Amino acid sequence: MVEKEKQILAAALQLFVAFGFHGTPTSKIAAQAGVSNGTLFHYFKTKEELIIALYNDTKADMSAYLSAQINGQDRLELRIRKSYIHSLYWALENREKFYYIQQVHFSPHVASIPPEVIAAQxxxxxGLLREGIQAEVLRPLPVELLFTLVSSHVHGLYQYLTASAFTADHRKTVIEESFVLLWDMIRK
Amino acid sequence: MVEKEKQILAAALQLFVAFGFHGTPTSKIAAQAGVSNGTLFHYFKTKEELIIALYNDTKADMSAYLSAQINGQDRLELRIRKSYIHSLYWALENREKFYYIQQVHFSPHVASIPPEVIAAQxxxxxGLLREGIQAEVLRPLPVELLFTLVSSHVHGLYQYLTASAFTADHRKTVIEESFVLLWDMIRK
DNA sequence: GTCTATATCTCGATAGAC
DNA sequence: GTCTATCGAGATATAGAC
Incomplete structure (x- = not known):
């Protein structure tokens, strides 16, 4: 990816999160990125295309981080645990990106993302959860239900941790204790 | 509230949910409500004011419904249970409204809502959770943490239930079984 | 209170030189 | 690839008659 393209994406992230899609004209994005209006439209044919590209870029970033944290050799519980804990760490360290993903999900732009793109992510x-059910480590619930319960647990904890200022130590403790609560809920 | 005002709010809800804030011009809202553009701006001085008024109206609707379902005489577990179950029923029966609340939360408009309004809701x-901790029915966790875990559980289950088509009976079963999972997680 | 008509403005997107 | 300049569309909000 070209340098200017990255700058545009970075500027768009900041501004979309701060002012919303409607409140962020492409002219401001270009200015903040230090490029001209015309250049922005050279890289992204429309504003909509920019919104989607930023979404994909952000998701890819998160996926890459998570993949790097999880060792396929670990036993299942540890992989699920790491997946949980590092999702939270990533979210806490990349709050704008985490927020942006949700912002897109609660906007009409989500309709422009091919379902298979979301599915892939x-x-x-x-897969982790399916493996857990199969191995009779997790409760025999529909895997989508398990998934939604785990995801929403992560989202909830994120809200809690960002609503007040905690020390990194305390955050770690809360995350680990919350995982135990979650694990006891989903394990067989 | 005047009839036309209600029509405008109803039209705004439908259109905002379908096309987003940016994708919904006030002219379309007025047209769909069957009133003129000028009338819309008679009731709501700005588009922003309409967005916030709709938010407050929607929240009030949900609160009124929940209050009506819960009997202060019931024992605590039942009140929490009813609060959980009926939150989901309301959400399922009022999907546009439930979605709209979240849409506002993930938009810059949320900043225009006084914090005390959100707090009141x-x-x-x-209060329910605080009572549960006090009575040693619930785990002695920070009440905000308990709250966020419960809320996100509701949101997650809502996602699951709306992602596929289930019969009303099956929905009921899933909701009740999920409450047991949640309850076992938070109870002492 | 409700309408029609319109002012004013800003934005997304393009054209074309370099 | 990057810029400047600009067009045309469509938005919010107002004015003023009824």
């Missing part, structure tokens, strides 16, 4: 997590 | 739930 959840496939990893579904 | 969660106070009821926090």
């Amino acid at each position: 959840t496939e990893f997590h579904l | 969660t106070e009821f739930h926090l």
Whole structure:
């Protein structure tokens, strides 16, 4: 990816999160990225295309981080645990990106994302859970239900941790204790 | 509230949910409500004011419904249970409204809502949980943490239930079984 | 209170030189 | 690839008659 393209994406992230899609004209994005209006439209044919490209870029970033944290050799519980904990760490360290993903999900732009793109990104997590059900480590619930319970747990904890200021130590403790609560809920 | 005002709010709800804030011009809202553009701006001085008024109206609707379902005489577990179950029923029966609340939360418009308005709306739930901790029925966790875990559980289950088509009977079963999972997680 | 008509403005997107 | 300049569309909000 070209340098300017990255700058545009970075500027768009900041501004979309701060002012919303409607409140962020492409002219401001270009200005903040230090490029001209015309250049922005050279890289992204429309504003909509920019919104989607930023979404994909952000998701890819998160997926890459998570993949790097999880060792396929670990036993299942540890892989699920790491997946949980590092999802939270990533979210806490990349709050704008995490927020942006949700912002897109609660906007009409989500309709422009091919379903298979979204599916591909959840496939990893579904796989872990499926494996857990199969191995009779997890409760025999529909895997999508397990997935939604785990994801929403992560989202909830994120809300809690960002609503107040905690020390990194305390955050770690809360995350680990919350995982135990979650694990006891889903394990067989 | 005047008839036309209601029509405008109803039209705004439909259109905002379908096309987003940016994708919904006030002219379309007025047209769909069957009133003129000028009339819309008679009731709501700005588009922003309409967005916020719709948010407050929607929240009030949900609160009124929940209050009506819960009997203060019931024992605590039942009140929490009813609060959980009926939150889901309301959400399932009022999907546009439930979605709209989240849409506002993930938009810059949320900044225009006075914090005390949001606080007032969660106070009821926090009170229930506080009572549970005090009575040593619930785990001695920070009440905000309990609250976020319960809320996100509701949101997650809502996602699951709306992602596929289930019969009303099956929905009921899933909701009740999920409450047991949640309850076992938070109870002492 | 409700309408029609319109002012004013800003934005997304393009054209074309370099 | 990058810029400047600009067009045309469509938005919010107002004015003023009824």
